[in-house]
Amino acid sequence: MKYEFNTDKAYDIIAVGRACIDLNATEFNRPMEETMTFSKYVGGSPANIAIGSSKLGLKAGFIGKISDDQHGRFIEQYMRSVGIDTSNMVVDNEGHKTGLAFTEIKSPEECSILMYRQDVADLYLAPEEVNEEYIKQSKILLVSGTALSKSPSREAVLKAVSLAKRNDVKVVFELDYRPYSWNSPEETAVYCSLVAEQADVVIGTRDEYDVMESKEGGKNEDTISYLFNHSPELVVIKHGVEGSYAYTKSGETFRGRAYKTNVLKTFGAGDSYASAFLYALISGKEIETALKYGGASASIVVSKHSSSEAMPTVEEIEQLIAEGSYIEAGVPN
Ligand SMILES: Nc1ncnc2c1ncn2[C@@H]1O[C@H](COP(=O)(O)OP(=O)(O)O)[C@@H](O)[C@H]1O
Numbered sequence: 001m002k003y004e005f006n007t008d009k010a011y012d013i014i015a016v017g018r019a020c021i022d023l024n025a026t027e028f029n030r031p032m033e034e035t036m037t038f039s040k041y042v043g044g045s046p047a048n049i050a051i052g053s054s055k056l057g058l059k060a061g062f063i064g065k066i067s068d069d070q071h072g073r074f075i076e077q078y079m080r081s082v083g084i085d086t087s088n089m090v091v092d093n094e095g096h097k098t099g100l101a102f103t104e105i106k107s108p109e110e111c112s113i114l115m116y117r118q119d120v121a122d123l124y125l126a127p128e129e130v131n132e133e134y135i136k137q138s139k140i141l142l143v144s145g146t147a148l149s150k151s152p153s154r155e156a157v158l159k160a161v162s163l164a165k166r167n168d169v170k171v172v173f174e175l176d177y178r179p180y181s182w183n184s185p186e187e188t189a190v191y192c193s194l195v196a197e198q199a200d201v202v203i204g205t206r207d208e209y210d211v212m213e214s215k216e217g218g219k220n221e222d223t224i225s226y227l228f229n230h231s232p233e234l235v236v237i238k239h240g241v242e243g244s245y246a247y248t249k250s251g252e253t254f255r256g257r258a259y260k261t262n263v264l265k266t267f268g269a270g271d272s273y274a275s276a277f278l279y280a281l282i283s284g285k286e287i288e289t290a291l292k293y294g295g296a297s298a299s300i301v302v303s304k305h306s307s308s309e310a311m312p313t314v315e316e317i318e319q320l321i322a323e324g325s326y327i328e329a330g331v332p333n
Pocket residue numbers: 205238239240241242243244257258259260261263266267268269270271273294295296298299302
């Protein structure tokens with residue numbers, strides 16, 4: 001089964017939310033306290049997804065606010081250099097700084113992220129900085145849940161969603177739950193369910209859906225029966241190495257698998273998965289095939305050092321799919 005988009009649009013995907021900096025430990029198997037060196041990359045989930053999409057050949061744009069300093073300029077220049085339209089990236093003029101994510105790579109299983117996100121520029125994106133003429137030109141508006149965590153970014157995103165819906169732009173909601181950005185899980189549940197109910201496609205991990213639904217150990221069946229009572233037509237639920245599921249409103253279920261790889265770190269999986277899954281859908285591939293693209297892309301990125309720079313090419317993804325070495329894991333949920 002395929003998922004249809006309005007093909008009469010200049011952009012394939014416009015992402016809204018944070019574009020930040022990742023500082024990834026270059027010393028592995030070591031706690032952060034003992035790590036002395038880090039490499040700098042553009043980061044932030046929606047920026048990573050835009051970068052991954054652009055690298056796969058999609059026409060991508062970005063809406064967000066960046067700091068008026070060396071970090072903001074680095075982000076804009078890098079994103080432009082990989083082919084992303086940055087015309088709707090706004091420079092903050094109130095002194096807000098870029099968010100930083102320091103990553104600790106203790107072992108392939110034990111990775112963590114230390115975020116510096118106090119008063120960050122991306123959460124100051126204002127509704128008046130979201131432009132209807134821009135959004136209406138895209139097949140997809142990709143919304144990151146973290147952008148809902150504070151005002152005025154929250155209202156900017158709600159406006160972007162409403163403009164997308166008025167202009168036949170599919171809203172893809174990536175739950176992207178980052179607890180440190182929110183006041184409470186209850187607040188997350190309120191705003192994430194508000195947007196999920198309006199979205200056309202929702203993507204998240206099982207744990208992220210649990211936060212949105214204010215429960216523990218939630219079942220995929222309950223999630224889809226809730227969401228399919230609202231706007232969503234396609235719901236993707238990820239289960240780490242156990243793979244993922246895509247559910248359609250018309251009743252089909254497709255299973256995606258993770259691919260064997262030499263894991264260096266676990267972060268970057270979700271963003272690379274989303275960009276390749278959406279690339280495949282936009283390219284007219286079957287949903288089942290799109291799950292393969294997502295899984296293969298993620299397995300490539302977890303074997304590499306960064307999330308953004310490491311985004312694979314179509315050829316790399318297709319080669320991995322052709323090799324077909326899935327991780328044999330039980331059926332979750
Ligand atoms: N250790 C791993 N090895 C190979 N693929 C992985 C691994 N972890 C995750 N993936 C792939 O990345 C996808 C997304 O990972 P997941 O952990 O569910 O999301 P997130 O990174 O958003 O938390 C999975 O569906 C799987 O295909």
